[in-house]
Amino acid sequence: xxxxxxxxxxxxxxxxxxxxGNTLTLTAGTVVVITQSLGxxxxxxxxxxxxxxGEKDVDALGLKQDEDGSLKRVTEPVxxxxxxxxAGREKLVWERLKTCFDPEIPVNIVDLxxxxxxxxxxxxxxxxxxxxVKMTLTAPxxxxxxxxxxxxxxxxxxIPGITEANVALVWDPPWGQHMISDAGKxxxxxx
Numbered sequence: 580x581x582x583x584x585x586x587x588x589x590x591x592x593x594x595x596x597x598x599x600g601n602t603l604t605l606t607a608g609t610v611v612v613i614t615q616s617l618g619x620x621x622x623x624x625x626x627x628x629x630x631x632x633g634e635k636d637v638d639a640l641g642l643k644q645d646e647d648g649s650l651k652r653v654t655e656p657v658x659x660x661x662x663x664x665x666a667g668r669e670k671l672v673w674e675r676l677k678t679c680f681d682p683e684i685p686v687n688i689v690d691l692x693x694x695x696x697x698x699x700x701x702x703x704x705x706x707x708x709x710x711x712v713k714m715t716l717t718a719p720x721x722x723x724x725x726x727x728x729x730x731x732x733x734x735x736x737x738i739p740g741i742t743e744a745n746v747a748l749v750w751d752p753p754w755g756q757h758m759i760s761d762a763g764k765x766x767x768x769x770x
Contacts, residue, residue: 585612585677585690585762586623592639594623594630603627610762613640624765668699672710672741675734681717681727686766688714688727692758695749699741707742710735714746715754724748 588609596603605611605625614629615622621632621640632640676694677687688694696713712731716724728746735744759767 585610585687585766586640587611588639589641590639592632592636594632596627597622597629597631603630605630607639610760611640612762612766626761626765668708668710668740669697671738672697672699672712672735675738676712676731678734679727679731681721681723683723684717684767686759686763688731690760690763690766691717692754692760692763693717693727695752702743708740709743709745710738710741712744712746713749715749717754719750 588605588607588611590607592605594603594605595601605627609625611623611625613621614624620634621637623630623632623640637643673689673694676697677689679688680686681688681691681693684691693714693716694712695715697710698712699708699710701707702709712735714728714731716727728748731746732744735741735746756769759769
């Protein structure tokens with residue numbers, strides 16, 4: 580259910596290294612990828628390699644158990660104050676963009692380094708907010724560009740208060756592998 584999900588640890592957490600069995604502490608803010616969730620434990624990939632986190636520490640992964648026993652991701656509620664805050668609005672858009680993927684690459688478009696800019700501002704008639712995003716592709720000839728941009732626009736428009744979204748494809752600067760985040764490199768196995 581949560582496999583291949585990128586998580587930023589919310590607190591320091593003890594983990595067991597795989598396959599050595601050594602214990603280590605992963606610090607709050609460490610970006611990890613959940614590679615497997617079975618039997619109440621989570622196998623994660625980080626810069627330190629593969630590790631396992633137990634069920635008692637699920638909160639460090641930003642997850643919580645609902646009344647029905649299912650695990651849900653803890654997300655920051657969208658409040659009028661957050662939407663009124665410029666940094667908060669842009670944070671919401673960046674987080675939403677992390678749910679968009681190039682269908683041929685198992686890394687979100689933010690971690691691939693495809694998003695160059697994001698500006699959220701009031702619509703001139705004050706009827707809502709407009710998000711303007713500059714995005715590139717891994718190659719100018721990629722035929723998936725319009726599809727990825729449309730997916731991003733749709734997900735941005737699902738944010739309460741945002742009534743307009745424009746994702747423009749740009750080619751300057753040219754994309755390169757150095758733009759991939761550490762989390763993206765872990766998923767692609769190029770660390």
